[in-house]
Amino acid sequence: MALALRTAPESGPSRKAGPSRKSRQRRPSADETGRRPGYLVYAALVGALAASLFPLYYSFVLPTRDNSAIGDSLLSLTPGGNLFHNIQRVYDTVDFWLALRNSMIISTTVTFCCVLLASLAGFAFAKLPFRGRNLLFVAVVITAMLPTQLGMIPLYMLMGDLGWIATLQAVIVPALVNAFAVFWMRQACDESVPYELVEAARVDGCSTLGIFWHVALPAIRPQAAVLAMFTFMASWNDFMWPLIVLDPSVTPTVQTALSSLASGYALDYTLILSGAAIGVLPLLVVFLLLSRQIVAGVMQGAVKG
Numbered sequence: 001m002a003l004a005l006r007t008a009p010e011s012g013p014s015r016k017a018g019p020s021r022k023s024r025q026r027r028p029s030a031d032e033t034g035r036r037p038g039y040l041v042y043a044a045l046v047g048a049l050a051a052s053l054f055p056l057y058y059s060f061v062l063p064t065r066d067n068s069a070i071g072d073s074l075l076s077l078t079p080g081g082n083l084f085h086n087i088q089r090v091y092d093t094v095d096f097w098l099a100l101r102n103s104m105i106i107s108t109t110v111t112f113c114c115v116l117l118a119s120l121a122g123f124a125f126a127k128l129p130f131r132g133r134n135l136l137f138v139a140v141v142i143t144a145m146l147p148t149q150l151g152m153i154p155l156y157m158l159m160g161d162l163g164w165i166a167t168l169q170a171v172i173v174p175a176l177v178n179a180f181a182v183f184w185m186r187q188a189c190d191e192s193v194p195y196e197l198v199e200a201a202r203v204d205g206c207s208t209l210g211i212f213w214h215v216a217l218p219a220i221r222p223q224a225a226v227l228a229m230f231t232f233m234a235s236w237n238d239f240m241w242p243l244i245v246l247d248p249s250v251t252p253t254v255q256t257a258l259s260s261l262a263s264g265y266a267l268d269y270t271l272i273l274s275g276a277a278i279g280v281l282p283l284l285v286v287f288l289l290l291s292r293q294i295v296a297g298v299m300q301g302a303v304k305g
Helices: 002-011 013-023 039-064 083-093 096-127 133-145 148-162 169-175 179-192 195-203 208-219 221-236 240-245 254-261 269-299
Strands: none
Touching (some): 039 269, 083 254, 096 133, 096 208, 096 254, 096 269, 133 179, 148 240, 195 208, 208 221, 254 269
């Protein structure tokens, strides 16, 4: 009798529950089984990459040819032999060396100051308790909703009162920091710098500035590199404000110099594209220098947790 009671549960519910538990097991994914995507996936990715790179490649091919290639019915996909001639024409038409120097000074200064000031502000908003912190941060974010064109007239009047018209500081100083940069670095400090690490550094006798420099800044370096890339691109490609506050014939930037190349009665496309190819090279160099940090900053949220 005891043996029957002991074996009855095993012959009844356990046999029925076994297959149901197996059926509820999670099926392994393609990554867990080691299966790779099919050839169609790779073909689609290669096609998307080629479609993305073709305009950039074509913009570098046309400066190597003459104007007759622009009007050809068939695309000239092979480089020509007029590259150095077209580049020389660019420097003979406008003072492109001065434009490159001015744009490099403006973009480098704005990028360095914006990343530094935004990192300090983001660290303060994220890790330093003070009265009115949230209200002040909301006020900073609200300024990003205002159109830039709305403040150009009063900003131009202010530059005139300071005597900065047609000078580089009129372009540099208004762009030293912005709301997006503060918001970006505040989020970076909030996610990458734990309070425990800050308190441990404070217990060890580190000052607030020392905590930022030795603790927070190394942790948010990938996000700072991404912000530096965005800021450099925005400053390098800025056209409207330098055109308003600077004299293109005296203090040109790359974008205002390109507008001077396109100001003729008959547009010389090879000349314009040659100047554009020269102007985009510093952006490619900056991206290559910061590529590792940029990828780390973009992928940090994907591998977190």
